[in-house]
Amino acid sequence: MRFATVVLPNGDRVATVESDVGRHPIPGMSVAELVRRSLPAALEIGAAAIVSEAPLDDAGSVLDVPLRPTTIRDFVTFAEHVEGVRTSMQGASGIPEAWYDAPHFYFTNPHTVTGPNVPITIPDGCEQLDFELEVAVVVGRAGTDLTVDEAADHIFGYTILNDWSARDIQRREMQVGLGPAKGKDFANTLGPVLVTADEFGASTDDDGFLSLECVAAVNGVEVGRDVLSNMGWTFPAMIAYASRNSRVEPGDVLGSGTMGNGGCLAELWGRRGRLDPPALQPGDVVSLAVEGIGTLSNTVAASESRVPQVPGARRDRDPRDARQARSGVGAVP
Structure with a gap:
């Protein structure tokens, strides 16, 4: 079943079921609440809406972000992506041995999530805006210290994630050693719908990987294509790792990490040694298509200077002088 959030002309947002016969509203409930109710309950509620509720007029409604996630953990599970981007961002070659140890992730901003067709504004100071084609899994049940087998039963469904990246800002700040921050802080796009896990049984191989074709295009020109089963870890393994000595909750979103092969x-800049294709510009339309989910499209908008820049750190003291002052070295008796 496919769940979406629909914006009506009067401004009301209605959680709906999207089916072959239209978008049927589910009165008084959001997609986030459906997720909290559990997958079996959500399927029952959706099936009832298809029978009892008249479909919405597609011409008078648009899709919003399917749900507002409680948290977003973004993983890096495609070796080809790691190799290419590492060259582009760090000037290094190969794949770090530590990548093979576990499905590493970072937390990104759930408060800047956007939906399909929403303009994405280039952040201040960015000259190398990039998209990232990912599939995101949505957690449907809380859990801690889950095994991989247990984690599989905690999946509610899947959607597309575009992890927008200001590469020049990211490249500079990662020299500090903390990972991406403002280079990723400004936008994450989810959509167009949330497809429940039961829809993908036929697409799951014997090892638990989803064999879905994924395509990225800019202004209608294909720039990347990969298969989701090229991930280094399954989604249950990612959820299990996230829950270790921690906790996952309904509505948590876990990104697969960016596909390889464009x-x-x-990634392409790293492999080609130049900005080819060029960085995204105002007016560019990025479309990410994933088999079984749909197509997520957004248009790039020009930067808006809304706030002054924060000044750099003061340089009037040498760190060694500060350490000596705290230890009392050279202090007057």
């Missing part, structure tokens, strides 16, 4: 521009 799942983002930075």
